[in-house]
Amino acid sequence: MTDWMNDPAWTALGLSLRVAGCATLLNLLLGVGVGLLLARGRFPGRNLLDTLLTLPMVMPPTVLGYYLLTLLGRRGPLGGWLQEQFGINLIFTWQGAVIAAALVAFPLVYKPARAAFEAVDGQLEQAGRVLGISEIGIFFRITLPLAWRGILAGLLLAFARALGEFGATLMVAGSIPGKTQTLSVAIYEAVQAGQDDSANRLVLVTSLVCMLVLLLAGKLAPGRVAER
Amino acid sequence: MASVNLRNVSKRYGDNPEVMRDINLDIQDGEFVVFVGPSGCGKSTLLRMIAGLEDISGGDLLIGEDRMNAVPPAKRGIAMVFQSYALYPHMSLYDNMAFGLKLAGKSKSEIDAAVRKAASILHIDHLLDRKPKALSGGQRQRVAIGRAITREPKVFLFDEPLSNLDAALRVKMRLEFSRLHQDLKTTMIYVTHDQVEAMTLADKIVVLSAGRIEQVGSPKTLYHHPANRFVAGFIGSPKMNFIDGTVSAIDAETVTVQINNGGLQQVCVAASGIKPGDAVSIGVRPEYLQLDSDKPVIKATVSTVEGLGDFSYIYAASASAEEPLISRIPDALEVANGSAVGFSIKPHHCHLFDSKGEAMPRTTPRTQH
Ligand SMILES: Nc1ncnc2c1ncn2[C@@H]1O[C@H](COP(=O)(O)OP(=O)(O)OP(=O)(O)O)[C@@H](O)[C@H]1O
Numbered sequence: 335m336t337d338w339m340n341d342p343a344w345t346a347l348g349l350s351l352r353v354a355g356c357a358t359l360l361n362l363l364l365g366v367g368v369g370l371l372l373a374r375g376r377f378p379g380r381n382l383l384d385t386l387l388t389l390p391m392v393m394p395p396t397v398l399g400y401y402l403l404t405l406l407g408r409r410g411p412l413g414g415w416l417q418e419q420f421g422i423n424l425i426f427t428w429q430g431a432v433i434a435a436a437l438v439a440f441p442l443v444y445k446p447a448r449a450a451f452e453a454v455d456g457q458l459e460q461a462g463r464v465l466g467i468s469e470i471g472i473f474f475r476i477t478l479p480l481a482w483r484g485i486l487a488g489l490l491l492a493f494a495r496a497l498g499e500f501g502a503t504l505m506v507a508g509s510i511p512g513k514t515q516t517l518s519v520a521i522y523e524a525v526q527a528g529q530d531d532s533a534n535r536l537v538l539v540t541s542l543v544c545m546l547v548l549l550l551a552g553k554l555a556p557g558r559v560a561e562r
Numbered sequence: 563m564a565s566v567n568l569r570n571v572s573k574r575y576g577d578n579p580e581v582m583r584d585i586n587l588d589i590q591d592g593e594f595v596v597f598v599g600p601s602g603c604g605k606s607t608l609l610r611m612i613a614g615l616e617d618i619s620g621g622d623l624l625i626g627e628d629r630m631n632a633v634p635p636a637k638r639g640i641a642m643v644f645q646s647y648a649l650y651p652h653m654s655l656y657d658n659m660a661f662g663l664k665l666a667g668k669s670k671s672e673i674d675a676a677v678r679k680a681a682s683i684l685h686i687d688h689l690l691d692r693k694p695k696a697l698s699g700g701q702r703q704r705v706a707i708g709r710a711i712t713r714e715p716k717v718f719l720f721d722e723p724l725s726n727l728d729a730a731l732r733v734k735m736r737l738e739f740s741r742l743h744q745d746l747k748t749t750m751i752y753v754t755h756d757q758v759e760a761m762t763l764a765d766k767i768v769v770l771s772a773g774r775i776e777q778v779g780s781p782k783t784l785y786h787h788p789a790n791r792f793v794a795g796f797i798g799s800p801k802m803n804f805i806d807g808t809v810s811a812i813d814a815e816t817v818t819v820q821i822n823n824g825g826l827q828q829v830c831v832a833a834s835g836i837k838p839g840d841a842v843s844i845g846v847r848p849e850y851l852q853l854d855s856d857k858p859v860i861k862a863t864v865s866t867v868e869g870l871g872d873f874s875y876i877y878a879a880s881a882s883a884e885e886p887l888i889s890r891i892p893d894a895l896e897v898a899n900g901s902a903v904g905f906s907i908k909p910h911h912c913h914l915f916d917s918k919g920e921a922m923p924r925t926t927p928r929t930q931h
């Protein structure tokens with residue numbers, strides 16, 4: 335019994351959930367913010383920016399991981415600065431894994447968020463302005479409630495994607511058991527080491543969690559949005 | 563209630579060329595003013611500048627005595643009704659109507675009284691608990707108007723409020739707008755590209771074209787004394803006929819025109835800026851272009867006959883006009899497709915436009931029509 339409880343699979347699952355959760359929270363802020371900016375803003379370079387922001391969806395995670403490593407490494411432009419100014423190092427930490435997972439999953443939040451904002455009738459916002467709501471009020475009381483379902487569906491998919499993240503995470507955070515070894519990385523390590531038992535358990539846990547997330551996402555997906 | 567004055571107002575979007583210029587307009591307190599014009603002429607832009615939803619690039623906007631250029635929409639004392647109704651789908655009708663008042667910090671009882679009053683004016687009392695999606699288009703528009711009424715604005719702004727409704731409902735709602743204006747006596751500015759709405763609702767019509775005001779006047783003035791060919795062609799349905807010719811003689815109160823490929827036509831206008839030999843066009847409305855086989859001044863060939871019950875429109879191609887001539891004839895008159903016909907026009911039913919399209923002042927009093 336205690337053996338079952340102390341299984342390293344739970345540690346890996348806990349870490350995975352924490353990393354995916356934080357990455358999703360980050361993406362909630364960034365994806366919604368950037369989605370709104372591109373849905374409403376009219377500025378030069380808008381299409382180019384959209385392409386750049388969608389890139390993580392098609393680029394191999396290892397390439398993204400490599401970019402992050404170069405950027406955040408001790409000698410990287412951002413990593414060096416963080417180290418000097420605040421003594422922060424992100425490489426081989428679970429926070430680094432969060433950033434990797436967030437980057438990979440970002441388009442999954444940004445794209446639907448932007449589409450959801452674009453689907454909100456601009457006249458509703460204008461009517462709000464005439465009625466005297468502040469710009470912040472318009473966002474929180476009109477735009478966001480109307481776009482929320484679309485955003486939420488994107489967030490759940492992004493969470494699932496972050497949970498399964500492997501390539502970029504391994505490059506940036508490595509595979510330190512109990513510290514940065516997430517479920518998918520642990521599975522890889524278990525298989526490499528020939529620990530079939532452990533691999534089986536990890537795979538089972540991962541599959542269950544993914545199914546749960548997808549079921550939830552299905553409940554919120556576009557079919558329901560339409561009947562609003 | 564308040565007057566609205568625009569002084570040399572212009573508008574450009576970003577770095578694009580101006581889409582509106584030299585807009586000068588005085589709207590009296592309590593007036594019902596309609597902006598009409600073809601698509602893209604700037605009707606909505608002008609309305610939205612008055613509402614404060616669009617920046618004013620140049621000139622001044624006054625509502626009442628106050629310059630409003632930099633005042634946020636909610637502080638201008640206006641209420642606006644949008645083409646798509648702009649009701650909040652996540653709120654009940656009651657909440658939709660109460661929303662603005664809540665924001666303005668009114669007390670619960672004040673809000674309730676205002677909402678119930680507006681709802682009863684518009685006969686939507688029984689719908690207040692519903693969500694917008696459970697309403698018909700006409701009911702939604704009533705709620706949107708109700709939301710505007712609860713604000714007790716000094717000026718109502720309507721941007722094509724009826725264009726999403728079917729024809730029958732449009733007529734019904736048009737009458738309600740009339741009644742509403744009689745009841746509230748508030749200044750109303752109404753955008754439409756339906757000239758029947760414009761003619762029936764307006765105290766004053768503002769005709770816009772390509773970002774400019776072409777003419778401002780009462781429906782009767784615009785109909786009988788259009789300032790130029792654009793207004794003459796835009797107001798009235800079916801369109802006014804334009805017949806090409808050259809000036810042959812000018813008298814004190816009449817001009818004689820030699821119609822191209824036709825006869826001599828007297829026109830009751832005071833000539834200004836034209837001389838014999840100049841190209842002009844005669845304007846005549848379909849109801850005044852009369853079939854005449856005795857002494858026709860224009861010859862044409864009938865291409866279509868449109869029976870409408872008590873009268874018919876005939877469309878006839880003529881060498882004297884660019885577009886087919888349209889004539890309204892009594893239904894009893896049988897005219898066959900393809901038959902050759904002649905037309906004549908009474909001099910006091912004619913309009914005259916110079917080559918630039920400017921109208922000559924008509925010399926007959928309106929009562930003679
Ligand atoms: N946000 C914008 N950015 C740039 N140009 C605009 C913008 N909105 C309108 N315009 C331009 O301004 C002009 C006037 O547009 P507006 O919407 O006021 O026309 P309208 O008379 O209301 O037409 P409609 O009858 O089709 O509603 C058009 O040429 C249009 O292309």
Ligand SMILES: [Mg+2]
Pocket residue numbers: 605606607
């Ligand atoms: Mg418009």
